[in-house]
Amino acid sequence: MSRIRDLERTRARILKAALAEFAANGLAGARCDAIARSARVNKRMLFYCFGSKENLYREILRRKFSARAAFFEPAPDNLADAIVHWYEAFSSDAEWVRLLEWEALGNRDRQLVGEEERRNYLKRTLGLLGRAQANGLVPNEVDLIQLQISIIALTAFPLAFPQMTRLASGLAPTDPRFRRKRLQFLRWLGERLSATQLPAAGKNGTVHRKTSHDNAAVARTPHPRGRSNQLVDQR
Amino acid sequence: MSRIRDLERTRARILKAALAEFAANGLAGARCDAIARSARVNKRMLFYCFGSKENLYREILRRKFSARAAFFEPAPDNLADAIVHWYEAFSSDAEWVRLLEWEALGNRDRQLVGEEERRNYLKRTLGLLGRAQANGLVPNEVDLIQLQISIIALTAFPLAFPQMTRLASGLAPTDPRFRRKRLQFLRWLGERLSATQLPAAGKNGTVHRKTSHDNAAVARTPHPRGRSNQLVDQR
Numbered sequence: 001m002s003r004i005r006d007l008e009r010t011r012a013r014i015l016k017a018a019l020a021e022f023a024a025n026g027l028a029g030a031r032c033d034a035i036a037r038s039a040r041v042n043k044r045m046l047f048y049c050f051g052s053k054e055n056l057y058r059e060i061l062r063r064k065f066s067a068r069a070a071f072f073e074p075a076p077d078n079l080a081d082a083i084v085h086w087y088e089a090f091s092s093d094a095e096w097v098r099l100l101e102w103e104a105l106g107n108r109d110r111q112l113v114g115e116e117e118r119r120n121y122l123k124r125t126l127g128l129l130g131r132a133q134a135n136g137l138v139p140n141e142v143d144l145i146q147l148q149i150s151i152i153a154l155t156a157f158p159l160a161f162p163q164m165t166r167l168a169s170g171l172a173p174t175d176p177r178f179r180r181k182r183l184q185f186l187r188w189l190g191e192r193l194s195a196t197q198l199p200a201a202g203k204n205g206t207v208h209r210k211t212s213h214d215n216a217a218v219a220r221t222p223h224p225r226g227r228s229n230q231l232v233d234q235r
Numbered sequence: 236m237s238r239i240r241d242l243e244r245t246r247a248r249i250l251k252a253a254l255a256e257f258a259a260n261g262l263a264g265a266r267c268d269a270i271a272r273s274a275r276v277n278k279r280m281l282f283y284c285f286g287s288k289e290n291l292y293r294e295i296l297r298r299k300f301s302a303r304a305a306f307f308e309p310a311p312d313n314l315a316d317a318i319v320h321w322y323e324a325f326s327s328d329a330e331w332v333r334l335l336e337w338e339a340l341g342n343r344d345r346q347l348v349g350e351e352e353r354r355n356y357l358k359r360t361l362g363l364l365g366r367a368q369a370n371g372l373v374p375n376e377v378d379l380i381q382l383q384i385s386i387i388a389l390t391a392f393p394l395a396f397p398q399m400t401r402l403a404s405g406l407a408p409t410d411p412r413f414r415r416k417r418l419q420f421l422r423w424l425g426e427r428l429s430a431t432q433l434p435a436a437g438k439n440g441t442v443h444r445k446t447s448h449d450n451a452a453v454a455r456t457p458h459p460r461g462r463s464n465q466l467v468d469q470r
Contacts, residue, residue, distance in 0.1 A: 026340070098340060104396045105261070105336055112398055122403050145404050146420035150389055152399065157388030160395065161339045163347055164387065168357050169380050185381035192427055 011049050013039040015063070018056050023095035026102030027057050061113045064096055069121050079138055080190025082128070087155040087186055091179060097159040122148065137194050147193075154186060246284050248274040250298070253291050258330035261337030262292050296348045299331055304356050314373055315425025317363070322390040322421055326414060332394040357383065372429050382428075389421060 017039035021030045032053055036043045050056040068089065090097060103112070112118065129144045138147070158165040158173035165171070171178035252274035256265045267288055271278045285291040303324065325332060338347070347353065364379045373382070393400045393408035400406070406413035 100396060100399065101336060101340055104398055105333060105340070112402070115402070119402050126403075141423070143416055143420050146416055149392065149400060149403050149417075150420070150424070152396075152403075153388045153392030154385055156396075157384065157392065161335060161387075161391075163339055164335065165384060167347070167350070167354050168361075168384050168387075181378055181381055182384075185378050185385070188377070189385070189428065193424065 007049070010039075010041055010045060014041060014046055014049055014056070015060060019060050019095055022057060022060060022102070023098040026106060027054070028106055030057075058113050061099065062117070064099070065114055065117055065121060068096070069124070078190075079132060079194035080187050082132070083151055083155065083186045083190040084183060086151050087183060090152075090155040091159060091173065091182070094159050094174070097156055100156075101160055132194075139194070142193075154189070158182060242284070245274075245276055245280065249276060249281055249284055249291070250295060254295050254330055257292055257295060257337070258333040261341060262289070263341060265292075293348050296334065297352075299334070300349055300352055300356060303331070304359075313425075314367060314429035315422050317367070318386055318390065318421045318425040319418060321386050322418060325387075325390040326394060326408065326417070329394050329409070332391055335391075336395055367429075374429070377428075389424070393417060 014035065017035045018030070020038065021035045025031070030053065032043055032046055035056075036046045039046070046056070050059060126144055126148055129138060129148060132138045133140065133142065133144060138144070158178070162173050165173045165178065169178055169181075173179075173182075249270065253265070253270045255273065256270045260266070265288065267278055267281055270291075271281045274281070281291070285294060361379055361383055364373060364383060367373045368375065368377065368379060373379070393413070397408050400408045400413065404413055404416075408414075
């Protein structure tokens, strides 16, 4: 028993060291010597546990997907909350963002590690957006695939391009001041995108909501330009 | 004269080959041998023209900034048009996106190439957003720096993470079908974010615009909840 436990501990140490090395240098640039040294094992042990550098990389990605899939299971169906949740997932995991970035630069139409699993995971989160749309929390005309790509873009970008974040804002993406501003902006954006009822942000950021009074008032004045007018159509 | 012209042509060939090599492999991974071979010059000529690999890289980035700054000079002040313009700038330049990505992965708080120039360029485009805000085309409560970062994120992401674009949409980011859908989505998003006057997107995506008639109509009905109501404030 104790030998199995020891081996498990060794594997965990190797995985931790490998994640850091792959995030720093990518699959191509990562060195098994460096991983073994950092995990305090010899290289023979590393190959005994994982077979090859590529297999070790696959195992890292596989574990990351599982962890992230679990993170999204109780996903909020309100769009603003979902974007904020997504930001928290990305902005706290620089290693994950860097792994994706190395993959983006290295992969040339080859099969991705865990491709099927990842496609299914994206389909599941797309399903959550679909449910939100069915519940009227996302406007009907929205292309959900584009929305999903956009949510990932908006939330992953600061860590993916820390130098541009710093150039534009003067702050590192991990700076609590940056994160606070980003969160506030993403919440505003999510509310803007999801509002199906006449949002009109005033100077102080409050939102004017449609009421039956407004409806009646607008209904009294036919739209002079003959445009499609939802309010009138709704009478 | 002709010798100077020859040298200029040689420099141009080297720059072109170097851009491709840096985009493919980053500054650290780029090889001068490969650049010289692809430009059909010997390495001595390459060093005669540019001094070092790092200088060559600086020159590439400097030229890219200038080209891009020029692209944004007649920037549209309407937010949706600006986002679309930005998307066209990013989605047609995979090499540029890859250079930024290599930089993101490689740079560890070191001074960036052309840092001052790039900061000024971002300030200038921020100024355009500020003008749009002053003209009522961007809501007053919006943090413009966050908006700027978001526009870059939304427009650069598909090319920066082509594998995720493909996983999510089934299409390559350069596929005309993807670009068409992306453009349509970004336009919708820009209109959603910039509307300061009661936008109500219907099922067909049309937007209800305020008119003087609507103004008068709404003004006749005081807002029953006592919320801040921009339309009434504007009388």
